[in-house]
Amino acid sequence: MSARLIILGAGSALPTRNNFPTSQILELREKQYMIDCGEGTQIRMRQMGLKINRLGHIFISHLHGDHCFGLIGLISSFGMLNRTADLYVHGPAGIATLFEPQLRFFCENLSFNVFFDEFHTNKHGLIYEDRSVEVFSIPLKHRVPCSGFLFREKIKECHIIREMIDYYQVPLSHINLIKKGADFITKEGETIPNQVLTTDPDKTLSYAYCSDTAYSEKIIPWIRGVDWLYHEATFSRTEAVRAKITMHSTAEQAASIALKAGAANLILGHFSARYSNQQMLLQEARTIFDNTVLAEDMKTFEL
Amino acid sequence: MSARLIILGAGSALPTRNNFPTSQILELREKQYMIDCGEGTQIRMRQMGLKINRLGHIFISHLHGDHCFGLIGLISSFGMLNRTADLYVHGPAGIATLFEPQLRFFCENLSFNVFFDEFHTNKHGLIYEDRSVEVFSIPLKHRVPCSGFLFREKIKECHIIREMIDYYQVPLSHINLIKKGADFITKEGETIPNQVLTTDPDKTLSYAYCSDTAYSEKIIPWIRGVDWLYHEATFSRTEAVRAKITMHSTAEQAASIALKAGAANLILGHFSARYSNQQMLLQEARTIFDNTVLAEDMKTFEL
Numbered sequence: 019m020s021a022r023l024i025i026l027g028a029g030s031a032l033p034t035r036n037n038f039p040t041s042q043i044l045e046l047r048e049k050q051y052m053i054d055c056g057e058g059t060q061i062r063m064r065q066m067g068l069k070i071n072r073l074g075h076i077f078i079s080h081l082h083g084d085h086c087f088g089l090i091g092l093i094s095s096f097g098m099l100n101r102t103a104d105l106y107v108h109g110p111a112g113i114a115t116l117f118e119p120q121l122r123f124f125c126e127n128l129s130f131n132v133f134f135d136e137f138h139t140n141k142h143g144l145i146y147e148d149r150s151v152e153v154f155s156i157p158l159k160h161r162v163p164c165s166g167f168l169f170r171e172k173i174k175e176c177h178i179i180r181e182m183i184d185y186y187q188v189p190l191s192h193i194n195l196i197k198k199g200a201d202f203i204t205k206e207g208e209t210i211p212n213q214v215l216t217t218d219p220d221k222t223l224s225y226a227y228c229s230d231t232a233y234s235e236k237i238i239p240w241i242r243g244v245d246w247l248y249h250e251a252t253f254s255r256t257e258a259v260r261a262k263i264t265m266h267s268t269a270e271q272a273a274s275i276a277l278k279a280g281a282a283n284l285i286l287g288h289f290s291a292r293y294s295n296q297q298m299l300l301q302e303a304r305t306i307f308d309n310t311v312l313a314e315d316m317k318t319f320e321l
Numbered sequence: 322m323s324a325r326l327i328i329l330g331a332g333s334a335l336p337t338r339n340n341f342p343t344s345q346i347l348e349l350r351e352k353q354y355m356i357d358c359g360e361g362t363q364i365r366m367r368q369m370g371l372k373i374n375r376l377g378h379i380f381i382s383h384l385h386g387d388h389c390f391g392l393i394g395l396i397s398s399f400g401m402l403n404r405t406a407d408l409y410v411h412g413p414a415g416i417a418t419l420f421e422p423q424l425r426f427f428c429e430n431l432s433f434n435v436f437f438d439e440f441h442t443n444k445h446g447l448i449y450e451d452r453s454v455e456v457f458s459i460p461l462k463h464r465v466p467c468s469g470f471l472f473r474e475k476i477k478e479c480h481i482i483r484e485m486i487d488y489y490q491v492p493l494s495h496i497n498l499i500k501k502g503a504d505f506i507t508k509e510g511e512t513i514p515n516q517v518l519t520t521d522p523d524k525t526l527s528y529a530y531c532s533d534t535a536y537s538e539k540i541i542p543w544i545r546g547v548d549w550l551y552h553e554a555t556f557s558r559t560e561a562v563r564a565k566i567t568m569h570s571t572a573e574q575a576a577s578i579a580l581k582a583g584a585a586n587l588i589l590g591h592f593s594a595r596y597s598n599q600q601m602l603l604q605e606a607r608t609i610f611d612n613t614v615l616a617e618d619m620k621t622f623e624l
Binding site: 064094 | 361397401419
């Protein structure tokens, strides 16, 4: 099954005509994971006609407004739409204290539960997993505690070879075990190795989200070899000094991280409002890392 | 000087492709007054390329999210843009408690002061005035404490008649007093009545904002004869029962209030997300009150 990344907002602190503040949805094996939730996230979802009834987890990178001011509106609207499934918000320490009072006031009698899960932004570790994916924190270098997220899809099931299954008369009840890698023992006691019965599972996906961050080679071991890297590129090379002061990255720095980490693809995002057109950022990055594309509000990437 | 009403959001609780939640800006004598501030208000301002450096006061009708979730983002962005002028937020009791903690956390070291002014939503009274305007509360009938706002422009200066000023040799230092209505006494002691020296001042404007509210004739005395009435019209006549339960109005009810109050013009707004096109609401209202128009995101009315 294909995975998709839906960009809801590719902008940074100040929204522009085209770019809302940061938010995106990763779709993987029919589940949806939201990363960051800037103001207007629910509006973009409506504009795209998105159904997000398989969204159970929101991951907040840090407590700057352009990454979380959309939370309360989103949750409030979920309530009006009579959502019933639990919603988990994973974020830095303090997120519960900040949002729970507003939640209690504006969203009383909510039809579903909201759980805040505070994780450590300063260490790399597993913060969430389900049947499909593991999500790891990626400590970033920013003005406030901040973490990226590495999504590592779990190994998929093997594909059974129909002819071999028939030949060895494997009962239906064994098929799921064999898909998971088990050997098969025939009535006669003969062991049929799994690799005779199956072909390799489909390739799994890895996706790393790194925003907001200054240039930091520390993250490279954690994101090495990812299929897709989303790295902030707030500024052009001409604003390298400003990038350093504000602890953001230039497009070249993002590309440099992608290159050094051996990423297969790079998506640039979190653009400063000063660039009405981000082609220059794209060109700068491509001088270093060719497989680079630009994030864009309401654009969907097939991963 | 002309007055303008800029609609930033004409929607209601759930945003749609076209309608953001409620917010608008009244421009009067080169001052700007914001009414309500739903999520995405600052985004609409950016999309319209609005300069709002003469905005000093925001009036919040009630504490439902679609009328105030944009406050924190707006204030935060003002800070990034190095605003220095004081900002006053007038709203129902509780607004300070709800927003001050987030303000302290997300907007520390703000370059300007934010003052919350809590007013009584359950009585009609003056809540603000400056040289140009008086703003009165209009108690509304909603599920939570809620108030509309009546903006009454103050009487403007008389126009001087240049020939008479010359004829009576009125010194420059007296002109401002005469514009304000004073008579003039000549050197010879003769009193020249003001009406000899001036013509009537320009007509002043009155604007009433009534959202959110169930049909309520109680408000009629407070808004009688207004030039422009903005009245919520969340529903069509086919949803009259739902309007009653949720304490909103139908388009016909809005028109009925406009008619009974003798308003000159009616603007319908706060449309339910169920109507992708509001022409039906307009038609329903016009059967009762002809001078009706529809609010629309990013539309400017010359008042």
